[in-house]
Amino acid sequence: MISPVMPVYRRSPLAFERGEGVYLYDDKGEEYLDFVAGIAVSAFGHAHPHLVNALKAQSEKLWHTSNLFRIPGQEVLAQKLVDASFADTVFFTNSGAESIECAVKMARRYHHGEGNPDRYRIITFRQAFHGRTMTGISATNQEKLRDGFGPLPDWFDVVPFGDLDAVEEALCSESAAFMVEPVQGEGGVSAAPQGFLQALREIADAKDMLLIFDEIQCGMGRTGKFFAHEHDGVLPDIVASAKGIGGGFPLGACLANERAAKHMTAGAHGSTYGGNPLAMAVGNAAMDILLADGFLDRVAAMGEKLEAMLKELITEFPQAFEEVRGRGLMRGLKLNFPVADMVAVCRDQKLLTAPAAGDVLRLLPPLIIEETHIAQAKEKLRAAAKAMMTQHQLG
Ligand SMILES: *Cc1c(COP(=O)(O)O)cnc(C)c1O
Numbered sequence: 001m002i003s004p005v006m007p008v009y010r011r012s013p014l015a016f017e018r019g020e021g022v023y024l025y026d027d028k029g030e031e032y033l034d035f036v037a038g039i040a041v042s043a044f045g046h047a048h049p050h051l052v053n054a055l056k057a058q059s060e061k062l063w064h065t066s067n068l069f070r071i072p073g074q075e076v077l078a079q080k081l082v083d084a085s086f087a088d089t090v091f092f093t094n095s096g097a098e099s100i101e102c103a104v105k106m107a108r109r110y111h112h113g114e115g116n117p118d119r120y121r122i123i124t125f126r127q128a129f130h131g132r133t134m135t136g137i138s139a140t141n142q143e144k145l146r147d148g149f150g151p152l153p154d155w156f157d158v159v160p161f162g163d164l165d166a167v168e169e170a171l172c173s174e175s176a177a178f179m180v181e182p183v184q185g186e187g188g189v190s191a192a193p194q195g196f197l198q199a200l201r202e203i204a205d206a207k208d209m210l211l212i213f214d215e216i217q218c219g220m221g222r223t224g225k226f227f228a229h230e231h232d233g234v235l236p237d238i239v240a241s242a243k244g245i246g247g248g249f250p251l252g253a254c255l256a257n258e259r260a261a262k263h264m265t266a267g268a269h270g271s272t273y274g275g276n277p278l279a280m281a282v283g284n285a286a287m288d289i290l291l292a293d294g295f296l297d298r299v300a301a302m303g304e305k306l307e308a309m310l311k312e313l314i315t316e317f318p319q320a321f322e323e324v325r326g327r328g329l330m331r332g333l334k335l336n337f338p339v340a341d342m343v344a345v346c347r348d349q350k351l352l353t354a355p356a357a358g359d360v361l362r363l364l365p366p367l368i369i370e371e372t373h374i375a376q377a378k379e380k381l382r383a384a385a386k387a388m389m390t391q392h393q394l395g
Helices: 049-059 072-084 096-113 134-138 164-170 196-207 228-232 277-290 295-316 339-348 371-391
Strands: 016-020 023-026 031-034 089-093 121-125 156-159 175-180 210-214 238-241 252-256 321-327 330-335 354-356 360-363
Touching: 031 371, 049 277, 072 089, 072 252, 072 277, 089 096, 089 277, 096 134, 096 175, 096 210, 096 238, 096 252, 156 164, 164 196, 175 196, 196 210, 196 228, 277 295, 295 321, 295 330, 295 371, 339 354, 339 360, 339 371
Parallel strands: 121 156, 121 175, 175 210, 210 238
Antiparallel strands: 016 023, 023 031, 089 252, 238 252, 321 330, 330 360, 354 360
């Protein structure tokens, strides 16, 4: 008999009751070191007092009015996002997939408005993850996401990540935009090769295409910069954001420059919940923390320490671990054995991690971690590695 909760997830048996900072506690009071942070969502750890207070205070005043009315919290948060980034304007959503949807619609609307309705195709990249809507799964080649949902809309040309020749070959008179994760998350924690995003920018400029970055996972401080594309010194036209932006409250945003949003006029798009007062209260509080003096520098410093720690593990267990990937506090450890096994033994060590494609162990700790947490994670990963060496007869 099917379970009342639709069984679309292969869930771990753990259930948590409360969280505090970098730790989660299950119903037996067992403590877990959280190096997954709800998949890069709980960026400020669990139960951060500033976020809790913001949500509490708003919840006693007003929950929801709809976008039929002005929402002052939106105006404040949009201004903060504009001031902190490439963007001139922001549309608020409730999830990553909705931010992608807005980005794709905006690209369509742009070319339509410019008199080129035939320019509708978007070039995307293999192993990409852009969410689970029909649009999102159409935008990737990942068969496990697409299987059983065809026929899918044929709007996307998917080429190998980082392959400029393949990009050039895919270009056609109908090309409207590029959509790319500056650091692929689910696909294996891979940063775009040096110069790749810049090259896409140059093609986009030459051909009046739009450059869309999916920073749902890698943005909002995760890599030590406000947005990951800042490492590459490239300006996008549109950025899809979500995950860390709400620190655990369902919130997303689609940011754009004035050119890309030129034809997003009244009635062009909407969302009942998007940017509601509860989400705005938490989003604004999250931004206070993220933009505080020195916060991003600390994330960058911790990211380097995490990278160094993982490199030490490779030196100690060369038969088990291959390489460290990613940026800042978005890290992947490429394994020589199935990642599901590693996630399970880490869990036995009371360390929470996530898998990524290609047997990559994904580490996404809250951005507030300290060196002691990295040291703790190292001991747990060492114990897990030893268990794996025996189980898989490595070395
Ligand atoms: C998580 C994620 C999405 C989808 O976000 P949802 O909130 O699950 O809809 C899209 N793109 C990337 C890069 C993601 O990591």
